Amino acid sequence: MKRIIESRKLLGVDKEVDLKELKSIYRTFMKENHPDKFQDEKIRAEAEERSKEFIEAYHLLVSVNPETHALQEESYSELVNNSRIVNFQLKSQTLSINFADGSAFEYFGVPKNVYNKFINSDSPDRFGRRHIYHSFLYRKMTSAMETV
Numbered sequence: 001m002k003r004i005i006e007s008r009k010l011l012g013v014d015k016e017v018d019l020k021e022l023k024s025i026y027r028t029f030m031k032e033n034h035p036d037k038f039q040d041e042k043i044r045a046e047a048e049e050r051s052k053e054f055i056e057a058y059h060l061l062v063s064v065n066p067e068t069h070a071l072q073e074e075s076y077s078e079l080v081n082n083s084r085i086v087n088f089q090l091k092s093q094t095l096s097i098n099f100a101d102g103s104a105f106e107y108f109g110v111p112k113n114v115y116n117k118f119i120n121s122d123s124p125d126r127f128g129r130r131h132i133y134h135s136f137l138y139r140k141m142t143s144a145m146e147t148v
Contacts, residue, residue: 001093001109004064004137007057019067026058063139064108072140079103080133085124090115095132096141104141107132 008014011025035048062068069076083099090096095110095118114131121127 001137003060003094004108007060010054010057011061013061017061017065019062019065022058022061022065026054029054060139064137069138076140080129085128088118088124095136097128105138106141107136107138109136 008017011017011022011029013022013025030051033047033050033054035044035051038044038047079099079101083101083103085097086100087098088096090110090112093109093111095107095115096104097107098104110132118124118127118132
């Protein structure tokens with residue numbers, strides 16, 4: 001959750017921001033701060049770092065946006081109901097889960113006690129369906145290798 005809050009601060013948006021507004025903010029920032037726009041190497045390097053942070057924050061907010069989730073709802077439901085968990089890891093209340101089909105998701109704000117119940121359950125797949133998949137803010141990772 002901390003990453004999401006920091007990303008919202010960086011882009012200057014609140015929870016209710018829609019995809020159209022996010023895209024507009026992103027394009028405006030990139031027009032003004034693109035590294036290729038600067039000739040001085042020091043300023044260019046600083047602009048490149050700011051751009052990387054901004055791009056990462058933008059992609060994170062787009063991936064957790066309710067509009068994005070609505071577009072992916074059918075395939076997500078099919079995945080969590082039919083695919084088995086291959087690997088998982090908790091880091092700073094962010095639970096990363098890799099599924100047998102090769103997809104990977106991050107779930108934000110997962111408390112340690114829920115994670116302990118998850119790892120100690122007889123069936124992590126069933127526990128995930130009942131207590132994690134639809135209870136926490138999530139995003140699809142680009143590849144399973146990213147979370148390992």
